[in-house]
Amino acid sequence: MNIAVIGCGYVGLVSGTCLAALGHQVTGVDVDTKRVAALQAGKVPIYEPGLSEMILQQTAARRLGFTTDLPAAVRDSQVIFVAVGTPPSPNGGYDLSMLFGAVENIIQSAESGKTIVIKSTVPPGTGEKVAQLAAKSAHRLEVVNNPEFLREGTAIHDFMNPDRIVFGAGTAEGLAVLREIYQPLIDKGFHILSMGRASAELSKFGANAMLAMRISFINELSRLASAVGADIESVRMGIGSDPRIGPAFLKAGIGYGGSCFPKDVAALVHQMESLDIEPHLLSGIEKANQQQRQHFVTRVLDAVAGGGKPVIALWGLAFKPDTDDIRESPAVDIARMLAKAGCTVRAFDPEAMENTRRVLGDAIVYATDVHAATTGADAVIVATDWSVFITQNWHGIKQIMRGTHIFDGRNCLASGKVSAAGLHYHAVGRPPVKPGGGREGTVGVVVAG
Numbered sequence: 201m202n203i204a205v206i207g208c209g210y211v212g213l214v215s216g217t218c219l220a221a222l223g224h225q226v227t228g229v230d231v232d233t234k235r236v237a238a239l240q241a242g243k244v245p246i247y248e249p250g251l252s253e254m255i256l257q258q259t260a261a262r263r264l265g266f267t268t269d270l271p272a273a274v275r276d277s278q279v280i281f282v283a284v285g286t287p288p289s290p291n292g293g294y295d296l297s298m299l300f301g302a303v304e305n306i307i308q309s310a311e312s313g314k315t316i317v318i319k320s321t322v323p324p325g326t327g328e329k330v331a332q333l334a335a336k337s338a339h340r341l342e343v344v345n346n347p348e349f350l351r352e353g354t355a356i357h358d359f360m361n362p363d364r365i366v367f368g369a370g371t372a373e374g375l376a377v378l379r380e381i382y383q384p385l386i387d388k389g390f391h392i393l394s395m396g397r398a399s400a401e402l403s404k405f406g407a408n409a410m411l412a413m414r415i416s417f418i419n420e421l422s423r424l425a426s427a428v429g430a431d432i433e434s435v436r437m438g439i440g441s442d443p444r445i446g447p448a449f450l451k452a453g454i455g456y457g458g459s460c461f462p463k464d465v466a467a468l469v470h471q472m473e474s475l476d477i478e479p480h481l482l483s484g485i486e487k488a489n490q491q492q493r494q495h496f497v498t499r500v501l502d503a504v505a506g507g508g509k510p511v512i513a514l515w516g517l518a519f520k521p522d523t524d525d526i527r528e529s530p531a532v533d534i535a536r537m538l539a540k541a542g543c544t545v546r547a548f549d550p551e552a553m554e555n556t557r558r559v560l561g562d563a564i565v566y567a568t569d570v571h572a573a574t575t576g577a578d579a580v581i582v583a584t585d586w587s588v589f590i591t592q593n594w595h596g597i598k599q600i601m602r603g604t605h606i607f608d609g610r611n612c613l614a615s616g617k618v619s620a621a622g623l624h625y626h627a628v629g630r631p632p633v634k635p636g637g638g639r640e641g642t643v644g645v646v647v648a649g
């Protein structure tokens with residue numbers, strides 16, 4: 201099938217490339233001329249494991265191409281996926297201007313028989329508005345929702361091995377088109393969940409809010425764990441081994457970030473309030489998330505207080521490992537807070553340096569590697585759990601540092617190895633460990649770090 205994918209960002213690029221790998225003829229469209237020129241030259245503007253190689257394969261096989269010419273791509277395609285950004289608006293809702301801008305352009309160029317697939321995350325009711333716009337066109341166009349559940353860092357695997365493929369279709373024709381597109385995945389036994397448009401939209405929002413809520417829940421509990429001398433790593437096992445609960449997304453740390461959870465939670469709260477439904481639970485999720493990082497920064501500042509200007513090595517800037525995405529990243533926020541508090545922040549991230557430089561400018565120092573960031577530092581913060589940080593030689597780290605404090609913002613380090621190197625280990629919701637020592641204040645800890 202000939203498919204146009206409007207928007208060549210994290211979702212559009214991955215979806216378009218995977219659709220090409222499923223055998224479709226795909227044209228990626230973007231308004232960003234530099235981005236399209238780079239893609240046409242075989243350069244991939246984002247970091248996602250395996251994506252560059254896959255794009256090269258699909259372009260070489262002539263199943264994938266890129267253009268800025270939306271009308272031509274729409275004319276040549278039977279199905280048009282919309283994967284443009286839907287950023288937060290200042291009032292807490294969604295800014296849907298890019299989405300409706302793209303939809304209007306599509307409608308102007310589309311002839312009867314084409315299907316518009318909304319891949320972007322949109323508030324419930326948006327698909328219906330798009331369908332109403334399409335109904336005003338002289339041509340008969342289908343509009344269906346197909347929210348995306350991929351995760352950055354494992355996006356290709358997630359697209360090709362989906363937990364579920366959600367279809368929100370107004371008509372049987374719309375549903376049939378989506379089935380045809382995803383037939384290779386349906387044949388492999390992956391689940392299709394077909395439902396109404398608003399249900400599909402709310403499923404995506406609900407899933408993200410649920411995951412964010414679990415993170416904020418365990419983070420809030422981690423504060424209590426610290427106060428009463430419990431170890432949140434043991435507690436999360438005690439909770440998560442109940443099959444009704446499960447262990448996923450119950451890891452304490454500096455909180456969630458990314459382009460999805462913060463804005464989706466805020467948009468749900470906004471939409472509920474606008475409908476006079478009190479979001480008792482939802483309104484606390486982001487508040488807890490923000491407090492978590494502030495509390496963490498306070499602990500770091502307390503540990504390094506008393507000397508001269510503190511030097512902090514910040515390991516990690518991306519909102520999670522295996523991506524260069526820093527949107528709403530807690531690490532970037534922590535860098536900002538530490539710099540504002542008068543610290544010298546020396547940061548290193550394997551992939552997110554350029555993106556961070558664009559946002560933070562010269563507020564922090566950009567190190568060439570982990571060691572350059574750490575030499576002479578009073579404290580190290582692990583803000584993103586890249587494996588390159590987890591596998592460091594702590595004796596070597598101790599030798600180049602000025603101070604001795606390691607702050608594990610992702611509870612990802614082996615505390616015993618850190619303390620054996622003569623360093624203080626501080627995690628989130630776990631008792632601290634002194635240099636050379638076992639855990640302080642805990643007896644019979646089930647999970648040894």
Ligand SMILES: NC(=O)c1ccc[n+]([C@@H]2O[C@H](COP(=O)([O-])OP(=O)(O)OC[C@H]3O[C@@H](n4cnc5c(N)ncnc54)[C@H](O)[C@@H]3O)[C@@H](O)[C@H]2O)c1
Nearest residue numbers: 207208209210211230231232284285286298302320321348
């Ligand atoms: N990033 C994720 O992990 C993820 C996962 C699931 C769903 N989503 C949702 O998918 C959507 C896209 O997210 P993203 O992270 O890929 O965004 P992104 O910002 O990385 O990419 C969006 C792209 O759309 C382009 N664009 C904007 N207006 C356009 C127009 N009129 N015509 C053509 N191109 C246009 C932009 O130039 C940009 O390249 C959002 O609604 C997001 O919430 C994102």
